[in-house]
Amino acid sequence: MKNVAVIGYGVVGSGTVELFEKNRESISHKVERDCDIKYIVDLRDFPDSPFADKMIKDFSVVLNDDEIEVVAEVIGGIEPAYTYTKQALERGKSVVTSNKELVANKGAELLKIAHENNCNYLFEASVGGGIPIIRPLNKCLAGNAIEQISGILNGTTNFILTKMIREQLDFDSALKLAQELGYAEKDPTADIEGHDACRKICILGSLAYGKHIYPQNVHCSGISAITLDDVAYAESAGYAIKLIGSVKPAENGRVSAIVCPRFVSKSNMLSTVDGVYNAISVTGDGVGDVLFYGQGAGKLPTASAVVGDIIDCLKHKNRSLMISWNDCDDENYIVKYKTVKTSIYVRINAENADELKASISEMFGKLTYIERKNRPDDELAFITPTMVESEIDVKLAELSHSARIESKIRLL
Amino acid sequence: MKNVAVIGYGVVGSGTVELFEKNRESISHKVERDCDIKYIVDLRDFPDSPFADKMIKDFSVVLNDDEIEVVAEVIGGIEPAYTYTKQALERGKSVVTSNKELVANKGAELLKIAHENNCNYLFEASVGGGIPIIRPLNKCLAGNAIEQISGILNGTTNFILTKMIREQLDFDSALKLAQELGYAEKDPTADIEGHDACRKICILGSLAYGKHIYPQNVHCSGISAITLDDVAYAESAGYAIKLIGSVKPAENGRVSAIVCPRFVSKSNMLSTVDGVYNAISVTGDGVGDVLFYGQGAGKLPTASAVVGDIIDCLKHKNRSLMISWNDCDDENYIVKYKTVKTSIYVRINAENADELKASISEMFGKLTYIERKNRPDDELAFITPTMVESEIDVKLAELSHSARIESKIRLL
Numbered sequence: 001m002k003n004v005a006v007i008g009y010g011v012v013g014s015g016t017v018e019l020f021e022k023n024r025e026s027i028s029h030k031v032e033r034d035c036d037i038k039y040i041v042d043l044r045d046f047p048d049s050p051f052a053d054k055m056i057k058d059f060s061v062v063l064n065d066d067e068i069e070v071v072a073e074v075i076g077g078i079e080p081a082y083t084y085t086k087q088a089l090e091r092g093k094s095v096v097t098s099n100k101e102l103v104a105n106k107g108a109e110l111l112k113i114a115h116e117n118n119c120n121y122l123f124e125a126s127v128g129g130g131i132p133i134i135r136p137l138n139k140c141l142a143g144n145a146i147e148q149i150s151g152i153l154n155g156t157t158n159f160i161l162t163k164m165i166r167e168q169l170d171f172d173s174a175l176k177l178a179q180e181l182g183y184a185e186k187d188p189t190a191d192i193e194g195h196d197a198c199r200k201i202c203i204l205g206s207l208a209y210g211k212h213i214y215p216q217n218v219h220c221s222g223i224s225a226i227t228l229d230d231v232a233y234a235e236s237a238g239y240a241i242k243l244i245g246s247v248k249p250a251e252n253g254r255v256s257a258i259v260c261p262r263f264v265s266k267s268n269m270l271s272t273v274d275g276v277y278n279a280i281s282v283t284g285d286g287v288g289d290v291l292f293y294g295q296g297a298g299k300l301p302t303a304s305a306v307v308g309d310i311i312d313c314l315k316h317k318n319r320s321l322m323i324s325w326n327d328c329d330d331e332n333y334i335v336k337y338k339t340v341k342t343s344i345y346v347r348i349n350a351e352n353a354d355e356l357k358a359s360i361s362e363m364f365g366k367l368t369y370i371e372r373k374n375r376p377d378d379e380l381a382f383i384t385p386t387m388v389e390s391e392i393d394v395k396l397a398e399l400s401h402s403a404r405i406e407s408k409i410r411l412l
Numbered sequence: 413m414k415n416v417a418v419i420g421y422g423v424v425g426s427g428t429v430e431l432f433e434k435n436r437e438s439i440s441h442k443v444e445r446d447c448d449i450k451y452i453v454d455l456r457d458f459p460d461s462p463f464a465d466k467m468i469k470d471f472s473v474v475l476n477d478d479e480i481e482v483v484a485e486v487i488g489g490i491e492p493a494y495t496y497t498k499q500a501l502e503r504g505k506s507v508v509t510s511n512k513e514l515v516a517n518k519g520a521e522l523l524k525i526a527h528e529n530n531c532n533y534l535f536e537a538s539v540g541g542g543i544p545i546i547r548p549l550n551k552c553l554a555g556n557a558i559e560q561i562s563g564i565l566n567g568t569t570n571f572i573l574t575k576m577i578r579e580q581l582d583f584d585s586a587l588k589l590a591q592e593l594g595y596a597e598k599d600p601t602a603d604i605e606g607h608d609a610c611r612k613i614c615i616l617g618s619l620a621y622g623k624h625i626y627p628q629n630v631h632c633s634g635i636s637a638i639t640l641d642d643v644a645y646a647e648s649a650g651y652a653i654k655l656i657g658s659v660k661p662a663e664n665g666r667v668s669a670i671v672c673p674r675f676v677s678k679s680n681m682l683s684t685v686d687g688v689y690n691a692i693s694v695t696g697d698g699v700g701d702v703l704f705y706g707q708g709a710g711k712l713p714t715a716s717a718v719v720g721d722i723i724d725c726l727k728h729k730n731r732s733l734m735i736s737w738n739d740c741d742d743e744n745y746i747v748k749y750k751t752v753k754t755s756i757y758v759r760i761n762a763e764n765a766d767e768l769k770a771s772i773s774e775m776f777g778k779l780t781y782i783e784r785k786n787r788p789d790d791e792l793a794f795i796t797p798t799m800v801e802s803e804i805d806v807k808l809a810e811l812s813h814s815a816r817i818e819s820k821i822r823l824l
Contacts, residue, residue: 022697023697023698132553269705285434287707288710291706294703304555311551321728323442
């Protein structure tokens, strides 16, 4: 039975075909019937591919073929992925995807269409590449109230930060190296400014709290302003700087969600996650802390998640598998990040900076000064107590009359 | 609708009831209908329990109540759990459990009965407590050929080893402390001799490779012989000693499975797992390495997994959810562990031990001597090259004519 179509023959698409064909016998055994990829849809020509006989250019062939039960959408981006996905689901064909942009922006709608048509929209590959996280959160941890999710959700930025921490490369050099190694794109904006991580934390938060979290409502800051001075202060105070996406419940049924660099304590497993690896920490009221770790991107790791979803859809035809989430048109559902309590590392610059200590201490109450090797006389760094962020801002605005605020990084 | 029965009101049972009742509203929302626990079956009396009205002593009441869709068997041990589980499944009631002993010994049979009766036998809680591992392995990673699974599967032994490594407590003192803190039982044999970890690796291996692995066919050695000298050598050579259960494919469709203490390189995430925490590392041909980490035992963490399974069964009534495994009567399915290639840390005792170096080096070819602070003159430690274990044994038998073999620990 040739019942699967793969849409898009890029990195993830070709990995999906490769892994599926390699393990097709065991996959058919698991599904309890013969399974195979019938079509690969791509506008480009791949005459030398071993799968050239499966290549077609017209998606409507897939739509109109009743044998096709599952469509793997691995094109990426909103269009034409969105239209194709809707069309397939409306015909009762399940869709599986690695397309975080589409899930983060249209997930609630597509899940609803899948549910109405008695098929599935699965997206294990959209967060953490091959790391199992969607299904564990959706099923294994379903008995918990989720108290928070924090994750290193982008391998590119974690690679750059790791090079800054371990080899004292500055940001620009580390980025250049990442580009040379193929870990960062020519235009690295989506990664280094945190937009990619933002889509992923939106998906996890939507799943955990049952209402769609839209990326445009989530505050997002990246890592391009981080300097080796910040890295040195973090190191000496027992932290590692990581780009963290996090989401947790707030008052009145709302949620707090943010993507930003963080000082992560070395006693936290997330601080040990190096290089292009990802890790997601989930805290539940029953389970406590659990952590999921692995390669967050790449051809075969991502394909692993796509193929796992394909198997689940084939095995459970016409059965809704996932706990779904609802759309959300309340723009106040995400609390304003400045109203959330936090503690912040601050680095300032001022002539004879140490002389400011008394007034800073008075300003903040109990706070912690931190050191680095060869700290210049005109530099001072401290960690504020935990306060509502806007209150910290007021104090830093006051401080900015006598010092330049060089850096602010939240603690996890 | 009161459709769940909990059998056994011990630690896990009371945690299951507590977590289910606490989150009952959101659970009912996820299942898309009202759900509640109707019975708690236990021979003991709990007159002061807030759930006294649910308590009954006679399991047949559960069996004969058509309203009950899911039975949570959290008694532990083989009987009466085995009989109760069979009876429930035969009536089409799904059973979820934390009972690793029962799953490891009767899993294939019970899965078959569940399948025949169009219901489910789920056991997420049987391995790693609340850590999602069964479903991820069964579903998310189903597209992979699993190249190996290695895990810290027992919190008691990991607590003891952590105390030995971090605080230089000897084994007996660390065990005593674990008992005082309630982490180890009065009779700690099942934990410290590795039997508990063995059941868990059997379950994971059965799931990954499709045939039942029986605990009695798996070589199992514990941690009671490990000394602070071994800990010191491991530390100085860049390893941590951990009790590891592992399983991987061998030639001709067979598997290799073993539970034993291991030198784990500090570059391996498993070496950083401390205290009562568990972690399981899975390598797939697509996904590469993924790791799952969390509390491997305890009332609410284990209940988290039980409740997750209850929800899945309620949501998918009369639908077979899991990829099953088959029974296996081939006693050669598990390869003899002495025929597997390995590298071993060896500590020996002999007068003027250093003088033996030349002959040991000649014996093994390229090998690594390792040091510890204040190594006595009559002690020597080395790591063998990777060889078939029985060949290492032959060489060590030869060596035993001139030295006492004090310790042997395999590398991971």
